[in-house]
Amino acid sequence: MFSFLHAKNKPLPIFESLGTDMHCHLVPGVDDGSNSAELSISCLKQLSALGFKQLYITPHFQYPRFNNDEADIQDRYAVLKQQAEQAGVNIALQGVAGEYRIDDRFAQRVADRRFLRIAGKYVLVELSLHQPRMGTAEAIYGLQETGCEVIMAHPERYPYLSLNSAIFEQLKNQDVFFQVNILSLTGFYGERARRIGYGLIERGWVEFLGTDTHNDVYIHMLTRASHDRKLQKLLDKCEFMNCKL
Numbered sequence: 001m002f003s004f005l006h007a008k009n010k011p012l013p014i015f016e017s018l019g020t021d022m023h024c025h026l027v028p029g030v031d032d033g034s035n036s037a038e039l040s041i042s043c044l045k046q047l048s049a050l051g052f053k054q055l056y057i058t059p060h061f062q063y064p065r066f067n068n069d070e071a072d073i074q075d076r077y078a079v080l081k082q083q084a085e086q087a088g089v090n091i092a093l094q095g096v097a098g099e100y101r102i103d104d105r106f107a108q109r110v111a112d113r114r115f116l117r118i119a120g121k122y123v124l125v126e127l128s129l130h131q132p133r134m135g136t137a138e139a140i141y142g143l144q145e146t147g148c149e150v151i152m153a154h155p156e157r158y159p160y161l162s163l164n165s166a167i168f169e170q171l172k173n174q175d176v177f178f179q180v181n182i183l184s185l186t187g188f189y190g191e192r193a194r195r196i197g198y199g200l201i202e203r204g205w206v207e208f209l210g211t212d213t214h215n216d217v218y219i220h221m222l223t224r225a226s227h228d229r230k231l232q233k234l235l236d237k238c239e240f241m242n243c244k245l
Contacts, residue, residue, distance in 0.1 A: 014050065024211055
């Protein structure tokens with residue numbers, strides 16, 4: 001019994017089919033994610049053990065809480081990448097992008113075209129976790145008009161959107177990609193997020209999965225998730241776009 005429990009704490013390379021994690025917060029000290037290079041490097045090593053071959057780091061851009069500057073983020077990322085290489089991390093850091101909140105400064109950011117992109121063309125955006133925002137569709141359309149492809153981060157987590165919400169269908173009609181958090185599918189964010197996450201996948205509306213790793217707590221839960229049979233079956237059955245990044 002105890003050996004079985006111990007085995008649950010060992011990572012399985014369940015995410016090899018995804019290949020790329022395109023949502024995590026491992027640039028140290030810039031948001032609510034990792035607070036040190038040591039923690040970031042530890043998380044990177046564990047993500048490698050879970051089967052990821054490469055990743056994009058996506059710090060928050062959210063005024064006024066995380067009033068980050070793109071140039072500063074790129075400088076900090078370059079330092080982390082060098083430290084990771086020196087530490088022998090066996091995962092390729094493909095670039096730094098951002099998770100952009102649609103907030104009061106979003107329209108100006110679109111006008112200035114100030115976005116760090118995933119794989120050169122995708123912009124990861126998020127909504128408030130507390131209340132809907134008027135003009136979301138228009139804000140996304142404005143971003144698309146600049147030539148960007150838009151990925152909506154963790155749509156399953158917004159408490160004001162039900163599985164049958166017309167907003168989901170509107171966003172898909174608007175050619176917005178959806179990224180579901182892997183840990184949503186294990187109940188980490190609650191039963192509601194788990195149910196909606198699987199529901200969106202079953203409708204064929206989810207193109208990407210992401211870890212949304214912030215720290216070692218997420219790594220611990222991802223390690224446990226690597227033993228989740230339902231998740232394993234999903235990864236075997238579905239082909240997500242992570243592998244094409």
